[in-house]
Amino acid sequence: MPIVLGLVLLAAVVVLPGWWVKRVMKRHHQPADRYPGTGAELARDLLDRVGLDAVPIERTDQGDHYDPEARTVRLSPDNHDGRSLTAITVAAHEVGHAIQHAVGYGPLVWRTRLVKTAQRVQRIGLLLIAAMPIVLLALRLPRAGLTLLVFGLAALASGIVVHLVTLPTEFDASFRRALPLLDKGGYLKPEDRRPARRILTAAALTYVAASLMGLLNFWWWLRILRP
Numbered sequence: 001m002p003i004v005l006g007l008v009l010l011a012a013v014v015v016l017p018g019w020w021v022k023r024v025m026k027r028h029h030q031p032a033d034r035y036p037g038t039g040a041e042l043a044r045d046l047l048d049r050v051g052l053d054a055v056p057i058e059r060t061d062q063g064d065h066y067d068p069e070a071r072t073v074r075l076s077p078d079n080h081d082g083r084s085l086t087a088i089t090v091a092a093h094e095v096g097h098a099i100q101h102a103v104g105y106g107p108l109v110w111r112t113r114l115v116k117t118a119q120r121v122q123r124i125g126l127l128l129i130a131a132m133p134i135v136l137l138a139l140r141l142p143r144a145g146l147t148l149l150v151f152g153l154a155a156l157a158s159g160i161v162v163h164l165v166t167l168p169t170e171f172d173a174s175f176r177r178a179l180p181l182l183d184k185g186g187y188l189k190p191e192d193r194r195p196a197r198r199i200l201t202a203a204a205l206t207y208v209a210a211s212l213m214g215l216l217n218f219w220w221w222l223r224i225l226r227p
Contacts, residue, residue, distance in 0.1 A: 024202040025202055026086075028198075035084070035187075038081050039081070040059075043057050043092070044057055047098060052098055055073060055098050056071075063206075064093075064206075074094070085199065089178070092200075093203040093204070100173060107168060107172070125151070170207070
């Protein structure tokens with residue numbers, strides 16, 4: 001019974017943040033025409049106001065994010081072209097990251113380096129996992145093969161650690177950068193300020209929610225491999 005309870009609690013801790021993030025974002029995508037300008041137009045206005053007129057805004061299918069290497073704000077189609085509260089608030093959050101980059105905000109620079117390192121480590125993890133069947137079957141070294149798999153999965157989990165330890169960077173983009181800009185510019189309807197805070201919280205937790213799902217997969221594989 002304690003094991004079952006533990007599994008339920010683990011699933012709740014891992015799944016609920018992602019569910020909440022999606023629920024908040026979806027809820028405030030309606031009404032779709034709540035604001036006169038699109039997320040992209042708001043982002044452009046905010047960037048111009050803070051002197052970042054050289055930072056472009058692009059539509060992407062890879063999720064909303066700021067690319068520090070290309071110095072580009074990228075928005076998903078719904079938020080790039082949408083006029084909902086979610087669209088303009090998420091756009092402001094990504095502009096917050098662009099501002100962090102422009103002012104040399106240390107944690108963002110640190111996170112960018114960590115992400116690059118994690119990507120290299122994850123590629124190594126994929127190679128280790130790919131090598132596992134060879135070691136396990138062809139060379140008949142089951143223990144070595146399982147060890148490779150465990151290390152490979154651990155390498156893939158490095159991205160989880162990066163997103164967890166850099167969470168303060170996300171909250172800074174939301175509440176020290178984006179929200180003051182929205183308030184100062186009078187962009188939000190008065191009744192939308194509280195839900196905008198929820199959206200900004202969800203935007204900050206997006207990567208963490210995805211990482212927690214990756215953690216669940218990692219834990220599941222460890223349970224399978226456990227003797």
